[in-house]
Amino acid sequence: MGYRDSNPTKKGTKMSYHPLNYNLPETREDVYEIILGTILTQNTSWTSAENALLNLKALNVIDPENLLNLNEDILKEAIRCAGFLNQKAEYIREVTKFYISLEGEIPARKEILRVKGVGNETADSILLYAYKQPEFVVDSYTKRIFVYQGLIDYNDNYNNIKNLFESHLSKDKIVYNEYHALIVEHGKRYYSKKPYGINDPLI
Numbered sequence: 001m002g003y004r005d006s007n008p009t010k011k012g013t014k015m016s017y018h019p020l021n022y023n024l025p026e027t028r029e030d031v032y033e034i035i036l037g038t039i040l041t042q043n044t045s046w047t048s049a050e051n052a053l054l055n056l057k058a059l060n061v062i063d064p065e066n067l068l069n070l071n072e073d074i075l076k077e078a079i080r081c082a083g084f085l086n087q088k089a090e091y092i093r094e095v096t097k098f099y100i101s102l103e104g105e106i107p108a109r110k111e112i113l114r115v116k117g118v119g120n121e122t123a124d125s126i127l128l129y130a131y132k133q134p135e136f137v138v139d140s141y142t143k144r145i146f147v148y149q150g151l152i153d154y155n156d157n158y159n160n161i162k163n164l165f166e167s168h169l170s171k172d173k174i175v176y177n178e179y180h181a182l183i184v185e186h187g188k189r190y191y192s193k194k195p196y197g198i199n200d201p202l203i
Contacts, residue, residue, distance in 0.1 A: 022174050025130060028104075033062050034130040035099055038122045039091050040082045052082040064096045091117025106131045120158040128180070134173045136165045137180045141187025148191070 025031045033053065040049035053062070055078035061067040067075070075092070076085040094116045098107075112123040120138070127133040138161045146152045152161055169175055 022132075022177060029062055031130045032064055032096075032099060035095055035126055036062070036092060038125040038129075039088055039095055039117060040079060042084070042088070042091075042117075042122065044083045048082045052079040055079065055081070064100050067096050068093065068100075087117070106133065109135065120162070124162070128173060128176055132173050134171045134176055136162050136169070136176045138162050138165070139180075139184070141191055142180070142183050144191050145183060145187055 025034055036056065037049055037053055040052045056062055056067070059070065059074065059078060061070050061075075061078075072089065076089045079085055079088055079092070082088060095118060098112070098115045107127075109123055109127060112118055112126055113120070118126075124135040124137045127135040128137055138158055142165075143152070143156075143161065146161070147154050152164065156164075165176075165179075169179065
């Protein structure tokens with residue numbers, strides 16, 4: 001499974017970059033942890049989101065029922081390091097209720113997008129990484145790299161970019177998984193600063 005961190009053994013979270021390992025997630029806890037990570041990583045670095053996940057683990061709430069029973073102030077304090085604590089606390093609770101309502105079923109993309117706090121990138125991340133569905137994830141690195149290379153337009157929206165990738169790649173979860181992971185790794189190494197002052201719009 002590919003995702004945010006090039007050292008998968010550093011802290012043991014499930015959304016790190018595991019080169020050529022596509023077995024994760026393996027358990028219900030793994031799936032839920034990845035879903036939490038997609039919310040926590042919004043508008044922040046993966047390191048900050050990872051620290052928030054570790055705080056939640058310490059509270060034994062990488063479990064949907066336990067999390068919903070957690071005191072609101074304790075939840076906010078646990079995720080403070082990921083920023084936007086009031087907003088993310090609400091989003092975490094909403095996505096947790098949605099996850100419980102699924103009763104183990106794989107959700108449709110349109111269903112996930114109805115959950116408060118879930119946009120296109122988060123929905124696709126949940127489907128690809130938590131549920132192993134072939135949905136290509138477009139993040140800020142994807143847009144930054146491919147705008148710079150002249151392969152997409154700066155004003156292209158999320159779905160246009162997603163469709164471009166999906167129309168040129170095999171519809172395969174492993175291909176999408178590894179391709180996105182490599183984009184993230186390349187972006188972290190060479191595109192950590194926005195080229196030529198480009199400001200990434202919300203996509």
